[in-house]
Amino acid sequence: SASASPCSVLHAAPVPQTCSHPSAPKAGDQEKGLSALEGVGFRVGQGLSERLTKEMPSFKDELDVVKFLCKDLWINVFKKQVDNLRTNHQGTYMLQDNQFLPLSQLSNGKQYLEEAPKFLAFTCGLVKGALSNLGFDSTVTAEVTAMPSSKFQVVIQKS
């Protein structure tokens, strides 16, 4: 079970109420909440990539960096590697995890609807933060087509 892990912290993060102020309209709350979670993921990604790469030799290219995300970073957070990595060799990468840990722990449709967006938001931030720490700006989006498989599309900005 996820006792002292980010999962337990995130499970308890109430999405709609995050950042809600009495004066703020309700409609924007969900979005704000997910954006906050992405922010948390971003900082974790920065810190984690910093710690993990401390004693590693420098990366030889962009692809090498993404492979590090798929392997070392992913194992550290999700206990396994990314299953499938595809790229167009022009800055766009697709990371596919067929047993995405947070999703594999959700037992029903209702739980999924409430919880999945949080983990996806956190993970997008995680990837962005890790890349940012390594000198890359990116946009990251997530997609779930078939539970518990998740796909993350990473577009690295040209500097």
Next chain:
Amino acid sequence: MSRPMNRRQDNHKISRELFVLTYGALVAQLCKDYEKDEDVNKYLDRMGYDIGIRLIEDFLARSAMRKCRSYSETVDVIAQVAFKMYLGITPSVSCSNTTENEFFLMLDNNPLVDFVEELPPGRSSLCYCNLLCGVIRGALEMVHLAAEVTFVQDRLKGDDVTEIGITFPKRLEVKKHKRNK
């Protein structure tokens, strides 16, 4: 880099580091979203509460504890079993010398503040570890013990030690032994 000898220990360490990192990131994000320390503190407490009400099941399952028979036994279990299980530390327990329902947990080597040397600027009232208070409060509530849990001292705020105070409601039964004046 040397190869780790004990895989399980290593995974545990990684897990804990990740948790500490995530906690720090959470606090940083909350500081960004809420101007007032009070609001961050409240949010952390509420989050902790939500975790606590669920964590208690995990704790009871993993520790196979029987029902505690006194407040004192309960606090000992929190310090020696629960804290050890989830954070790897064993706070020392003391009891108020004026009332029998107030206890203190002194936190030494709290991993949550491993990377925190001081509070962020302009955040002097931030209870950095307030999540812990909520967790304890939520967990206790699920075993039918309503308690007030707050930080009574905090090294990050300049105190000598960091202490969590747990105050249980006074027992209603009349005491049979003599009271000291």
